[in-house]
Structures are given as structure tokens and as C-alpha cells.
Amino acid sequence: MRKKQKISIKDISKELGISITTISFIINKKAENKISKEVIKKVEDYIEEVGYKPNSTAQTLRTGKSKTIVFMAEDISDPFFSAIAKEMEEIAFENGYKIIYCSTENKKERALELLSLFKDRQVDAFIITPPEGFRDEMEKLVNEKKQVVMVFDRYYNDLEHNYVVLDNLDSSKRATRYLLDSGYQNVGFVGLKSDISPTQERLQGYQHVVAANGQKDRSVLIPFDDVKTAEGKEMIREFLKRNPQIDSLLFATNSLAISGLKVLKEESLRIPDDVSVLTFDDRDLFELYSPSISVISQPVSELANELIKGTLNLLKSDFKESVKFQKVLKGRLIERNSSHLISENNSI
Amino acid sequence: MRKKQKISIKDISKELGISITTISFIINKKAENKISKEVIKKVEDYIEEVGYKPNSTAQTLRTGKSKTIVFMAEDISDPFFSAIAKEMEEIAFENGYKIIYCSTENKKERALELLSLFKDRQVDAFIITPPEGFRDEMEKLVNEKKQVVMVFDRYYNDLEHNYVVLDNLDSSKRATRYLLDSGYQNVGFVGLKSDISPTQERLQGYQHVVAANGQKDRSVLIPFDDVKTAEGKEMIREFLKRNPQIDSLLFATNSLAISGLKVLKEESLRIPDDVSVLTFDDRDLFELYSPSISVISQPVSELANELIKGTLNLLKSDFKESVKFQKVLKGRLIERNSSHLISENNSI
DNA sequence: CTGAAAGCGCTTACAG
DNA sequence: CTGAAAGCGCTTACAG
Numbered sequence: 001m002r003k004k005q006k007i008s009i010k011d012i013s014k015e016l017g018i019s020i021t022t023i024s025f026i027i028n029k030k031a032e033n034k035i036s037k038e039v040i041k042k043v044e045d046y047i048e049e050v051g052y053k054p055n056s057t058a059q060t061l062r063t064g065k066s067k068t069i070v071f072m073a074e075d076i077s078d079p080f081f082s083a084i085a086k087e088m089e090e091i092a093f094e095n096g097y098k099i100i101y102c103s104t105e106n107k108k109e110r111a112l113e114l115l116s117l118f119k120d121r122q123v124d125a126f127i128i129t130p131p132e133g134f135r136d137e138m139e140k141l142v143n144e145k146k147q148v149v150m151v152f153d154r155y156y157n158d159l160e161h162n163y164v165v166l167d168n169l170d171s172s173k174r175a176t177r178y179l180l181d182s183g184y185q186n187v188g189f190v191g192l193k194s195d196i197s198p199t200q201e202r203l204q205g206y207q208h209v210v211a212a213n214g215q216k217d218r219s220v221l222i223p224f225d226d227v228k229t230a231e232g233k234e235m236i237r238e239f240l241k242r243n244p245q246i247d248s249l250l251f252a253t254n255s256l257a258i259s260g261l262k263v264l265k266e267e268s269l270r271i272p273d274d275v276s277v278l279t280f281d282d283r284d285l286f287e288l289y290s291p292s293i294s295v296i297s298q299p300v301s302e303l304a305n306e307l308i309k310g311t312l313n314l315l316k317s318d319f320k321e322s323v324k325f326q327k328v329l330k331g332r333l334i335e336r337n338s339s340h341l342i343s344e345n346n347s348i
Numbered sequence: 349m350r351k352k353q354k355i356s357i358k359d360i361s362k363e364l365g366i367s368i369t370t371i372s373f374i375i376n377k378k379a380e381n382k383i384s385k386e387v388i389k390k391v392e393d394y395i396e397e398v399g400y401k402p403n404s405t406a407q408t409l410r411t412g413k414s415k416t417i418v419f420m421a422e423d424i425s426d427p428f429f430s431a432i433a434k435e436m437e438e439i440a441f442e443n444g445y446k447i448i449y450c451s452t453e454n455k456k457e458r459a460l461e462l463l464s465l466f467k468d469r470q471v472d473a474f475i476i477t478p479p480e481g482f483r484d485e486m487e488k489l490v491n492e493k494k495q496v497v498m499v500f501d502r503y504y505n506d507l508e509h510n511y512v513v514l515d516n517l518d519s520s521k522r523a524t525r526y527l528l529d530s531g532y533q534n535v536g537f538v539g540l541k542s543d544i545s546p547t548q549e550r551l552q553g554y555q556h557v558v559a560a561n562g563q564k565d566r567s568v569l570i571p572f573d574d575v576k577t578a579e580g581k582e583m584i585r586e587f588l589k590r591n592p593q594i595d596s597l598l599f600a601t602n603s604l605a606i607s608g609l610k611v612l613k614e615e616s617l618r619i620p621d622d623v624s625v626l627t628f629d630d631r632d633l634f635e636l637y638s639p640s641i642s643v644i645s646q647p648v649s650e651l652a653n654e655l656i657k658g659t660l661n662l663l664k665s666d667f668k669e670s671v672k673f674q675k676v677l678k679g680r681l682i683e684r685n686s687s688h689l690i691s692e693n694n695s696i
Numbered sequence: 697c698t699g700a701a702a703g704c705g706c707t708t709a710c711a712g
Numbered sequence: 713c714t715g716a717a718a719g720c721g722c723t724t725a726c727a728g
Contacts, residue, residue: 406707
């Protein structure tokens with residue numbers, strides 16, 4: 001058995017006695033009315049027959065376009081990001097683009113490494129969740145104008161850039177107001193110690209509403225790296241001990257909520273009798289938990305759609321500088337059993 | 349401000365008055381004792397200074413190696429696969445490889461599409477969870493010997509190929525035996541209707557032990573597409589109604605367990621009083637659920653490590669035909685509160 | 697309507 | 713110890 005050699009445009013040219021140029025035109029649909037119907041048919045049939053596919057590496061080298069998008073997520077194993085990734089993947093593939101995923105772990109150095117790893121490749125676009133303290137790097141990247149840059153899940157108000165984000169300020173305000181309206185007097189906030197916009201806005205939204213209602217700001221901010229560790233849980237535990245008045249908790253991320261639920265369980269605090277719970281980001285877990293946990297759900301499908309379609313459009317438009325793509329989507333408050341006052345609970 | 353042009357090896361050559369060949373040798377560490385220390389130093393310093401990085405597309409075109417691995421998972425948004433993906437990613441990057449992820453959704457057509465999408469690119473390796481009915485395609489792919497092919501999460505016993513899998517038969521036997529030993533008389537099995545090896549082996553393990561203990565086989569197999577749907581839940585519900593004797597349930601996947609837990613909740617069946625529960629694959633959810641759910645946990649880190657290191661080794665060895673990489677890892681039974689007989693429950 | 701030729705940025709025999 | 717040149721597989725001005 002001979003080793004099946006990869007067939008090239010040159011092989012086709014020889015076989016059919018037609019020039020490489022003509023074949024390339026036909027493949028790239030630049031044939032139009034320049035090339036005779038018969039030749040087109042002949043070439044197309046032959047390509048079909050032998051299953052020829054142009055070598056995309058050569059195409060990339062020649063054109064400078066790789067049909068590749070890098071999605072640099074905070075953590076690709078987080079259900080929120082992996083759900084986004086999966087939805088984007090499909091649409092990207094349909095449009096002839098591949099996506100390479102990676103995780104920054106919210107670390108500046110890691111993000112820098114990844115960036116330099118991909119910048120020498122001809123990546124057409126970056127969809128990126130910048131880590132802590134990455135504003136200046138993002139500015140550089142955007143100004144280079146070498147590829148489309150789409151920022152996800154956060155934005156910089158002092159930078160002209162494309163982004164898709166949740167309306168975190170509004171969501172957080174609504175969440176806090178909802179808890180106050182439900183009759184809870186002392187709403188506590190468990191957030192992330194971080195300079196990125198969603199973290200900031202979720203805290204501000206909470207503080208704004210709490211202050212407007214003459215309540216005290218009772219919040220604790222957990223460093224990113226401690227969220228899933230024993231240290232993080234300890235911080236939440238101490239926060240609760242320091243603030244025994246708290247009758248309601250708003251968590252800024254699903255990971256914080258999970259650590260928080262563990263603490264509440266360990267401390268035998270009942271939900272919602274002792275303390276009601278509301279968290280950002282929905283997960284299977286929250287629906288199944290006893291009691292089920294109320295959430296501000298991010299519209300995952302919409303976010304993914306805006307992200308990838310926005311990126312593809314910018315790619316098509318050859319990202320002329322004028323085009324800016326900025327979408328702010330609303331969160332959805334899903335009321336479950338963790339945030340009802342049991343006495344007034346009229347749910348199923 | 350001038351547009352910063354990408355610097356090429358030719359530019360360096362001109363700038364330094366040294367031939368392209370010599371520079372290429374130095375970059376690729378093929379300098380050895382062929383090139384004078386001074387020249388090497390000069391070139392390396394200059395490269396450092398201007399931040400030159402070789403164009404990887406050109407390297408790929410020339411060498412046929414792209415330093416790219418495709419990980420074709422069943423579903424990249426499933427926590428099991430995304431955890432595996434993330435661990436592999438890091439090791440791959442350290443070794444100069446990128447990973448492209450995609451999801452087959454366990455659909456043959458989708459997997460075929462993806463395969464043809466990536467085959468024309470110079471992908472160096474496939475790490476793949478083949479979908480239903482993909483044996484013959486895998487045979488073709490393996491025999492082509494164009495790239496390293498590593499199969500994950502399943503294997504074909506009539507095919508010579510590289511794989512990393514869980515010992516599903518053993519795990520399932522241990523799980524079933526454990527439930528019987530805990531005093532449950534009628535263990536039911538909720539599995540997947542599928543021809544892939546883990547599904548088969550998990551069912552067989554259950555059947556084997558149940559038969560050996562003179563018990564009846566009470567199992568239901570849910571089609572892959574129905575697992576998360578109302579139809580799937582209905583099938584589980586009816587299965588339970590048809591088999592009221594069941595006092596213990598073994599779920600073959602975490603998704604099945606989640607649907608199962610929903611049904612148990614809806615039917616107000618208490619765990620473990622009315623029915624005890626044990627499932628394959630661990631998740632946050634199972635630890636936090638009330639009661640916490642016992643699981644057969646797959647060793648995610650080990651699996652990811654074997655997968656990527658095995659693949660990288662095969663890549664290094666230029667995958668001579670003789671090299672076969674086959675790893676079967678043991679599952680770990682984690683006993684939680686869902687599988688104790690309440691009366692004998694001596695846990696915390 | 698079609699083709700010969702340059703060039704994308706590398707690597708690697710080959711020559712000296 | 714170093715360099716000129718071919719070639720990986722394409723696309724695309726340019727010519728006729």
C-alpha cells in the first residue's frame with residue numbers, strides 16, 4: 001500500500017492540465033465570469049472526487065489571516081466560562097473559524113505569557129477577560145490594531161474598546177433592593193477583592209442601595225486566590241461572626257456562594273430562616289440545593305452570541321477603526337426558596 | 349507614528365550582515381560548535397532587543413509540524429471535560445503546544461465534520477472522545493498515521509490504539525458491591541443507552557455483581573440526548589414506579605444523577621431513607637447536596653496528566669508505530685450521606 | 697478567458 | 713565556521 005500523499009494544488013494542475021492560478025480562482029470563488037463553465041465544472045468535480053482541501057497553513061502564510069480566534073477566559077473550567085465557550089465554538093465553526101481557549105487564572109503574568117504566545121501567530125481576534133491590573137496592556141493591544149480585540153465580562157471606561165458585559169451595577173442594585181423589599185433588614189455582601197469592573201460595580205450597586213435605605217454597609221472582600229480555599233471560608237465565617245445582625249447575604253460570584261453555603265452549613269445556619277441567600281451566576285447546583293438558591297442569572301446564550309457575532313462582524317468589516325462594538329446586557333433575577341421569608345413563603 | 353512592521357529573519361540578516369541560515373541555526377539551537385560564540389551572542393542579543401519571534405505559520409508550512417493538539421471532547425461545557433481540558437492546557441503550553449477544544453455532543457456527524465475541519469490543518473495530535481458508532485472512523489484515523497491519536501474515556505478492544513480510561517468495569521462492580529454490602533437489597537441502575545465502552549462496562553459491572561448476589565437486574569437506559577430533558581426525567585420516574593422495590597440507585601454519569609435527583613425531589617422520595625444514591629463522577633453539587641451524595645470519583649488530575657504527557661511523549665518519539673500508550677486508572681469511591689442506612693449512620 | 701511568476705517566512709540539504 | 717538557494721502550498725498582481 002502506497003502512502004497516501006497529501007494532494008496539492010500543483011498536483012491538480014498537472015493532472016488536469018490547468019494552471020494553478022485558474023484552480024485557485026475557482027476554489028476561492030473568484031472565478032465569476034472570467035473562467036469558462038466547463039473548466040470550473042472540471043476542476044470542481046476533480047476536487048470533489050479526490051477530496052482536496054487547500055492547506056490552510058499556506059493560506060495563512062500568504063494572506064496573513066488564520067481564521068483563528070483566541071478566547072482567553074478567566075478560568076475555562078468555570079461553568080460560566082465553559083458554557084460561553086461552547087456556544088461560541090459552534091457559531092465560530094459554522095463561519096469557518098476555530099477557537100483556541102486558555103485561562104488567565106486572573107493572573108497578569110499568565111495573561112502576558114499567553115498573549116505573547118499567540119501574538120506571533122497570526123491570530124485574527126482575541127476575545128479576552130483581562131485579569132487584575134491589565135488596563136495598560138489592553139490599551140497597547142487595542143492600539144496595535146493587529147487583530148480584533150473583544151473584551152468580555154469587564155470594561156474600562158477610560159479606554160475605547162469593544163466589549164460585551166453584564167449590567168453589573170444595575171443587577172446588583174436590583175438584587176439588593178429585592179432583598180430589602182423582601183423584608184430583610186441587614187443585608188451583607190460577600191465580594192471579590194479586585195479592580196475589575198464587575199467586582200467593583202457589584203459592590204457599588206450594593207453600597208448604593210444599602211446607603212439609600214439608611215442601612216450600614218456590611219461587606220467583606222475575598223482575594224481571588226482564596227475564594228475556593230479554607231482561608232476564604234474562614235474569612236466568610238469571621239465576617240458572619242463579626243456581623244451577627246446580618247439576616248441576608250448577597251454573593252458576588254457563584255464560587256463565593258459555594259464557599260459561603262459550605263460555611264452556612266458548617267455553622268448550622270438555616271436558609272432562609274437564619275439568613276437568606278442570593279447570588280450572582282446561576283448553576284445546576286443552586287437549583288437543586290435545599291433550599292433552592294435565588295440568583296441573578298447572566299444571559300449566557302445572549303452573551304455568547306453577542307461576543308462571537310460581534311467579533312465575526314468586526315472581522316468581516318476588516319475592523320476599521322471607527323467600528324466599536326459595545327453591549328451591556330441585563331441580568332435576570334430568579335427568585336427561589338433561599339430568599340423568601342419562610343413565614344411569608346407562598347411558593348410551591 | 350510608523351506602523352510597526354513585523355520583523356522577519358530576513359530583516360535581522362540585513363541588519364546584522366549575517367546569513368539567514370546562520371540565524372535560523374542559532375534560533376533553533378542547532379548552532380552547537382558550528383557557529384562562533386561571538387556570532388551567537390550577537391544574534392541572540394539582537395533578537396532579545398527587538399523581541400523577534402519566528403513566524404510559526406511559516407515554520408509549520410516548512411516543517412509540517414504545527415505544535416497544535418486538538419482535544420475533541422464529548423462536551424467541553426461538562427465539568428468533567430472542562431476540568432480535564434484546563435489541566436492539559438497548562439502542561440501543553442509549557443511544552444510549546446496549543447490546544448484547540450471542540451465538542452462532539454456525542455454525534456457522529458459532528459465529529460466527522462470536526463475531523464475533516466482539522467485534518468487539512470497540520471494538527472500534530474488528536475485527543476478524542478469518540479462518539480457513538482465511531483469505531484470504523486477511529487480505525488481509519490489511527491491507520492492514516494498522519495498524527496498522534498489518543499483516545500480518551502473509552503476504548504475499542506478490537507483496535508490497536510492509544511487510550512486513557514477509567515477502569516469502568518471494576519469501578520461499577522465495586523460500587524454495586526458497596527451498595528449491597530451496605531444492606532440495600534434492590535439496587536437499580538440508571539445508565540446511558542450507548543455503545544461506547546464506559547457505558548457498557550458500567551452496566552456490565554452492575555449486572556455482574558447483582559447476578560452474583562442473586563438479585564434481579566433492574567436497570568433503565570436513557571438515550572444520550574434525553575439525559576437533561578423532561579423526557580429523560582420521565583423515563584427515570586416511570587422506571588422507579590415500575591420498580592417500587594428499589595431501595596438504592598446507581599447512576600452511570602453525573603448528568604443522569606442530576607436528573608435523577610430532580611425526580612427524587614419531585615416524587616418526595618427521601619435520600620437515603622427511601623432510596624440511597626451513588627453516582628459516577630464527582631461535582632461540587634454532590635458534596636453540597638443535602639444529603640451529600642456518594643460518588644465514584646474519576647481521578648481528574650491523573651487522567652489529564654496521563655493524557656497530555658502520553659500525547660507529548662508520542663509526539664516526541666515521532667510516534668513510531670510500535671509505541672502504544674494505554675492507561676487504565678482506578679476510580680475512587682467517596683462515601684457520603686446518600687448511601688448510608690440512616691439507622692446505621694455513624695457519620696458526622 | 698487563462699497562465700507564469702513573485703513572494704509570504706521559514707528550514708535544511710548542499711557547497712565551500 | 714558560514715551562506716546561497718530550493719521549496720513548503722498557497723494567493724494575487726500582472727501580462728497577454
